[in-house]
Amino acid sequence: MNNTMxxxxxxxxxxxxxxxxxxxxxxxALAVRLALKILGPRTFVVCxxxxxxxxxxxYPSMPFFVNAFASxxxxxxxxxxxxxxxxxxxxxxxxxVVGTAGDGGxxxxxxxxxxxxIDRNSRVIYICYDNEAYMNTGVQxxxxxxxxxxxxxxxxxxxxxxxxxxxxxxxxxxxxxxISYAATASIGYPQDYMNKIAKAxxxxxxxxxxxxxxxxxxxxxxxxxxxSIAKEAVNCGLWYLAEYEHGQFKLNKxxxxxxxxxxxxxxQGRFKHLSDxxxxxxxxxxxxxxxxxxxxxx
Amino acid sequence: xxxxxxxxxxxxxxxxxxxLSKVKVIAAYPITPQTxxxxxxxxxxxxGTLDSEYIHVESEHSAIMATLGASSTGVRTFTATSSxxxxxxxxxxxxxxxxxxxxxxxxxxxxxxxxxxxxxxxxDSLSTLNFGWIQVYVENAQEALDMIIQSYKVAENPAVxxxxxxxxxGFILTHTYELVDIPEQSLVDSFLPPYVAxxxxxxxxxxxxxxxxxxxxxxxxxxxxxxxxxxAIQVINDVDAEFGKKFGRKYGGVVETYHCDDAxxxxxxxxxxxxxxxxxxxxxxxxxxKVGLLKLRFLRPFPIEExxxxxxxxKAVGVIDKDFSYGYEGIIYTNVNSxxxxxxxxxxxxxxxxxxxxxxxxxxxxTDMYMDLLHSDKNSNEDRVKFIQCKVG
Amino acid sequence: xxxxxxxxxxGPKNLNEVPVPTAPGGVLIDKxxxxxxxxxxxxYTKCVNCLQCYLVCPDGTIYKSEDKLVVDYDFxxxxxxxxxxxxxxxxxxxxxxx
Numbered sequence: 031m032n033n034t035m036x037x038x039x040x041x042x043x044x045x046x047x048x049x050x051x052x053x054x055x056x057x058x059a060l061a062v063r064l065a066l067k068i069l070g071p072r073t074f075v076v077c078x079x080x081x082x083x084x085x086x087x088x089y090p091s092m093p094f095f096v097n098a099f100a101s102x103x104x105x106x107x108x109x110x111x112x113x114x115x116x117x118x119x120x121x122x123x124x125x126x127v128v129g130t131a132g133d134g135g136x137x138x139x140x141x142x143x144x145x146x147x148i149d150r151n152s153r154v155i156y157i158c159y160d161n162e163a164y165m166n167t168g169v170q171x172x173x174x175x176x177x178x179x180x181x182x183x184x185x186x187x188x189x190x191x192x193x194x195x196x197x198x199x200x201x202x203x204x205x206x207x208x209i210s211y212a213a214t215a216s217i218g219y220p221q222d223y224m225n226k227i228a229k230a231x232x233x234x235x236x237x238x239x240x241x242x243x244x245x246x247x248x249x250x251x252x253x254x255x256x257x258s259i260a261k262e263a264v265n266c267g268l269w270y271l272a273e274y275e276h277g278q279f280k281l282n283k284x285x286x287x288x289x290x291x292x293x294x295x296x297x298q299g300r301f302k303h304l305s306d307x308x309x310x311x312x313x314x315x316x317x318x319x320x321x322x323x324x325x326x327x328x
Numbered sequence: 329x330x331x332x333x334x335x336x337x338x339x340x341x342x343x344x345x346x347x348l349s350k351v352k353v354i355a356a357y358p359i360t361p362q363t364x365x366x367x368x369x370x371x372x373x374x375x376g377t378l379d380s381e382y383i384h385v386e387s388e389h390s391a392i393m394a395t396l397g398a399s400s401t402g403v404r405t406f407t408a409t410s411s412x413x414x415x416x417x418x419x420x421x422x423x424x425x426x427x428x429x430x431x432x433x434x435x436x437x438x439x440x441x442x443x444x445x446x447x448x449x450x451x452d453s454l455s456t457l458n459f460g461w462i463q464v465y466v467e468n469a470q471e472a473l474d475m476i477i478q479s480y481k482v483a484e485n486p487a488v489x490x491x492x493x494x495x496x497x498g499f500i501l502t503h504t505y506e507l508v509d510i511p512e513q514s515l516v517d518s519f520l521p522p523y524v525a526x527x528x529x530x531x532x533x534x535x536x537x538x539x540x541x542x543x544x545x546x547x548x549x550x551x552x553x554x555x556x557x558x559x560a561i562q563v564i565n566d567v568d569a570e571f572g573k574k575f576g577r578k579y580g581g582v583v584e585t586y587h588c589d590d591a592x593x594x595x596x597x598x599x600x601x602x603x604x605x606x607x608x609x610x611x612x613x614x615x616x617x618k619v620g621l622l623k624l625r626f627l628r629p630f631p632i633e634e635x636x637x638x639x640x641x642x643k644a645v646g647v648i649d650k651d652f653s654y655g656y657e658g659i660i661y662t663n664v665n666s667x668x669x670x671x672x673x674x675x676x677x678x679x680x681x682x683x684x685x686x687x688x689x690x691x692x693x694x695t696d697m698y699m700d701l702l703h704s705d706k707n708s709n710e711d712r713v714k715f716i717q718c719k720v721g
Numbered sequence: 722x723x724x725x726x727x728x729x730x731x732g733p734k735n736l737n738e739v740p741v742p743t744a745p746g747g748v749l750i751d752k753x754x755x756x757x758x759x760x761x762x763x764x765y766t767k768c769v770n771c772l773q774c775y776l777v778c779p780d781g782t783i784y785k786s787e788d789k790l791v792v793d794y795d796f797x798x799x800x801x802x803x804x805x806x807x808x809x810x811x812x813x814x815x816x817x818x819x
Contacts, residue, residue, distance in 0.1 A: 038772050045781040048725045048796065049749035052779065054756060055800035060779040072531050076397070089545060090730045092536040095747035097529035099400055100538045101393065102419050108390030112355060112397025113529075115381040119352040119403050125531060143393075146386035220776050246800075254801030254814075257777050428741035489741060527743050534746035541742065545732065552739040 036224040041067050050093035051085040055253030057243030057260065058082055060217050061159040062130050065239075068227040069155075071096055073126045074113050078140065079103040080132035081166045082159075104139045106131045107147030110154040126155065126231060133160040133174035136240075137198045144238075148207045151235040155227070158200065158238070161245035169248040173198040176268070177315065178308045180300045181248075191303055196315055201240055205274040210235030212274040216242045218260030222271055222282065242269050250299020262294045267316045272327055279327035291316070332510045338501035339364035341469040341508050342408070342434045342494070345476025347378045348516045349432075351406045352523075353398035355383035357391045359413040360446050361502040362436040366408060388413035392420030392433075399429040400537050402525030404480065407431065410498060411438035411452040418456060424491045425460020426553060427538045428527055430483030431491040432476060433461075437599065437650075438498035439685040447686025448498030450598065451651040454627070454659040460553055462492040462560060463627045465599045470508045472496055474577060477511075477520055481567045486526050488560045490553075497600040497650075499686060511575055519574050557629045564626060582631040584623040587613060589639060591620025593701035596647045596664055598624050601682075601689050605648075608694040619698045627663065635667040644676045644701035650683040657713045676706045682716040693717065724784065724793060725749055753780070757799030759814040761792055767811035774803035774812060 046066035052059040058081055066073060075098040077083040086093055087100040101109045106129040114127045131140055136158040144156060163181045164170040171181040175193045180186050184193040204212045211233045215223040223241055230237035244260050246253040263269040266289045271282040291313055295301040304312075336344070342365050346354070354373075356366045372378035381398070385391045388409050395407040409417060414435055424431050435453050439445040453463060462482065466472045472494065479492035496502050529535050541549050565581035572578025587609055588594055597605050602623045612619045620642070624631070638645075645668065649658025656662070661679035668677055680697050683689045693716055700714075715721055730750045733739045761774075761783075768790065775783045775790060782793040783803060804812040 038776055043785065045725060045784075048747075048781050049753065050780070051753070054779075054798035055802055056779045060777065063779065063781050064776075071534070074401070074529055084540075087536050087539040089539050089541040089742075089744060090732075090748060091750050092539070092744050092746050092748045094536055095534065095725070097531070097534045098536045098746060099397065099529065100536065100540065101397075102389075102423060105390050105393035105420075108355075108385055108394040109397035111383050111385070111390075112353070112394030112399075113401055115353045115355070115383055115394070116398030116401030116403045116405070119381050119398070120401065122401075122531065142386060143390050146384075146390055149386070150384060217777075252801075254805035256779070256800070257802055257806055426742060428743070527741050535743050536746050537743045539742045539744050548733060548739050549742060552736060552741075555736060 036068060036221065036228050038221070042070065044071065044095070046071065046095045048093055048095065052081060053247045055246040055256045056081070057217050057245055057256045058132070058159040058161055060256070061157065061241045061243045064220060064224055065128060065130070065157055065227050066096065068224050069126045069128055069231055072124055073097070073128055074099065074117065076101050076106055076109045076113060076127065076129045078106045078131050078135045079166070080135055082130050084166050103135055105143045106135060106140050107143030107145070107156065110156065111147050111150055111152040114152050114154050128155040128157060130157050130159065132165070133158060133162060134164045134172035137173035137200050144204070145207055148204060148209045148236045148238070151210060153234055153236070155230045155237045155239065158240045159243040160240060161243050161248060163248050165245050165248045174200065177312055178301060178304050180303060186303045191305070191308070201272065201274070204238045205279065209238055209274065212238040214240045214270055214272050216260045216264050216269055216271065218257055218262070218264060219271060226273070248300070251297055255297060259294065259297055262289065265289045266291045266294045267320055268294060270323060281323055281327040284324065284328070332512070333507050334510055335505050336469060336508050337364060337503050337505050338469040338472050338496045339503065340368055341473040342476055342496065343368035343372070344510055345473040346406050347372050348511065348513060349404065349477055349480050349520060350522070351378070351380050352403040353381045353383065353395070353405045354407065355385050355391050355394035355398065356407045357385050357388045357409065357413060359388070359410045361438060361498045362408045362410045362434065364502070365434055388416040389420060392417040392424065395431055396420060396424050396427065396429060399431050400529055402523070402528030402530070404523040405431050406433070408434040410436035411440050414452045414456060415440065421456055421459035421461060423538060428489045428553070429491060430480070430489055430523070432479045432483055432494065433491065434476070434494050434496065436498045436502045437495050445685040448500050449650040449684050449686070450495070453493060453495050454651045457628055457659070460490065460557070461628065462490050462557065463495065464492065464625055465495045465627065466501070467600055467602045467623065469501065469506050470577070471579060472501065473508055473510070474571065474575070477516055478567050478571055481520050482560065482563050484523050485563050488556060488563050489527055490557055490560060495599065500600045515574065519571065561629050561631065579625060580623070582626040583634045584625060586621040586623070588620035588622060588642070590618055591642055592618045593644045593646070593698055594620045594622050594638065594642050595694070595697060595701070596622045596624050596645060596660065598627070598648070598660055599650070601648060601650070604689060604691060605694050608691050608698065612695065612698055617698065617702065624660065627660070630663055630667065632667045632670065635664065636671055640673045642675050644678065644704045646678045646680055646697050646701045648680050648682055648689070652681055652684070661713070676704050677712065678704060679713040680716050681713065727752065727795070752795040753798050754795050757797065757817050759799045759801065759816050760794065760797060761801070761803050761812045762815050763790060764811045764813060765789060767809045769809065774807055777802050777806050
């Protein structure tokens with residue numbers, strides 16, 4: 031794990047995202063809550079169309095206790111740059127600008143603006159909370175939906191059974207964009223996630239934190255398993271904890287032995303249709319990826 | 329006051345207006361024929377003569393949303409675009425308009441693809457009339473510079489808090505040169521003080537901006553938006569009068585009329601064609617024709633009163649549209665008709681479609697339009713919409 | 722720290738009271754308590770204040786009160802993550818009484 035250790039016992043007690051109407055057990059809400067614990071009250075949140083904005087801005091109830099901007103869907107990166115420029119132009123100091131975009135709002139419709147923000151090296155933090163589908167609009171397939179997953183636009187039919195493509199490599203994409211600091215994280219490892227947010231907080235350029243945030247509603251799983259399933263994804267190698275800084279990749283956690291992917295997949299309704307071939311494809315894809323990770327990131 | 333006249337283009341005049349208005353954040357994406365505006369502005373920033381952040385955005389959608397992001401922190405902002413870019417940022421326009429932020433944007437009026445053209449007409453901005461922006465159309469480079477400054481004063485008025493789009497005809501205004509009086513910075517400062525934001529995110533008083541409103545209260549928010557925009561007419565007129573007193577130039581407010589008091593036929597013009605029409609009015613008046621000109625400066629808020637108060641001697645009103653709404657008629661014509669129909673004495677109205685994608689509107693064409701109006705018959709069944717000098721129809 | 726409170730909302734009564742679409746942050750007008758079927762209850766004989774439950778609650782409803790952890794039942798949705806993650810089984814999910 032990295033060196034900046036956030037002390038849980040010294041976390042501020044203020045809740046800056048509270049009383050919202052997210053689903054019980056929402057991974058995304060936890061990701062946003064923990065990020066704001068680290069960033070504190072002098073934060074401007076930019077939240078594009080997603081579950082957090084749907085539950086975060088309905089007049090007259092405003093669950094963000096910090097400044098928050100409900101942005102259009104494609105432009106989180108642009109609004110981040112704009113808010114930072116506006117705050118800078120009036121001489122504000124000691125403030126943080128953070129985007130809380132979903133996977134669709136990052137890897138698909140938001141990719142262009144994210145690339146622009148990184149290119150400008152705006153002093154902003156971009157958090158992608160990844161629940162692996164367009165959850166807010168009803169669980170449709172996104173560029174970060176994993177192979178085989180059932181979504182409402184990649185249903186299990188007679189000819190096609192679930193998503194046919196693998197997740198886009200967002201972490202590698204932002205690294206190729208020469209970002210100042212990027213990290214993958216998981217709400218299954220909240221200490222590691224908060225450490226990375228703290229690092230992003232101190233970074234003078236653009237930061238990208240990709241945090242896996244399971245969705246009990248969309249993944250068809252028990253609401254109390256959100257954190258444990260997120261941990262399981264890392265333990266079976268389907269997600270990884272890594273960083274990119276000073277132009278170098280660094281793997282944070284290298285499991286000596288992966289737990290069986292079936293342990294992870296079987297807890298989620300969205301995978302219950304998987305054939306042995308599909309599971310083999312998932313394992314094979316994981317193995318190819320980890321061969322590369324272990325060769326290049328250690 | 330000392331006069332500092334420079335021979336500059338419309339685009340350059342806009343850039344100078346932005347510099348004089350001491351804008352703090354600019355986010356813009358280049359598109360012909362707006363490019364000179366953003367090039368000059370980045371020059372001023374690079375030389376330190378304009379103390380502003382310049383955000384190199386990667387698209388027009390990002391341009392308007394980055395501008396909005398900055399404006400929401402409470403600083404004066406500017407962006408500029410044209411045609412395809414305006415349509416690409418279309419989603420962002422009601423964000424700014426409905427969110428009630430005083431952004432000022434210059435739009436170079438240019439034809440909208442397809443067919444593809446870089447030349448000027450007004451289909452682009454007229455297609456965005458419904459998004460809650462005040463829209464003004466200028467006649468020359470001097471008015472362009474002056475209206476940038478006036479627009480900030482109008483937009484930032486706490487009773488208005490509505491963005492303003494300043495439109496220049498593409499190439500005809502953006503790229504032609506004229507002598508423009510550049511006001512002194514100190515004079516502009518005394519007219520346009522720094523922006524004190526009432527609608528902003530603040531570290532001392534956290535706000536949620538661009539919020540959602542459900543069916544229970546949505547109508548009320550929209551009604552307020554509409555009322556505030558209608559009340560802006562008074563502010564627009566007052567700001568123009570005050571500008572006139574201070575700078576020695578004024579433009580008449582929401583409209584400017586020329587020889588309308590005893591006119592029998594009036595042409596309504598928007599943008600640069602007004603200058604040509606004025607010359608035609610002068611010539612025709614010499615020849616004994618009672619013709620007049622109504623320069624429609626603001627399309628939103630729409631100046632209904634000014635059409636109601638045209639004298640009853642006006643028997644025919646012609647509207648020149650450098651745009652078209654396919655399957656119906658010119659957009660300005662639709663807007664003017666809806667005001668005129670409220671009169672007790674309704675003149676005949678005609679729509680002249682001219683100047684599409686940069687085609688010249690000549691003095692001869694304008695003279696023909698006036699003659700057509702003077703001979704028009706209210707009871708005739710002829711098509712009220714005419715495509716001028718259309719080779720096939 | 723002052724816990725987030727519920728405010729009363731009456732709505733604008735005339736045009737002058739209608740705001741622009743910008744609203745003060747941190748305003749809550751109703752509880753989430755009605756979402757629950759089960760509620761978390763601490764067994765303080767087992768709890769060692771490791772704060773893991775406080776950390777992983779998506780809604781932030783577990784908080785420190787004097788020397789122990791308590792639940793803000795106005796906003797707890799009963800997801801059960803706290804109980805599931807507590808290694809010492811110091812939290813039990815008890816059915817809501819009718």
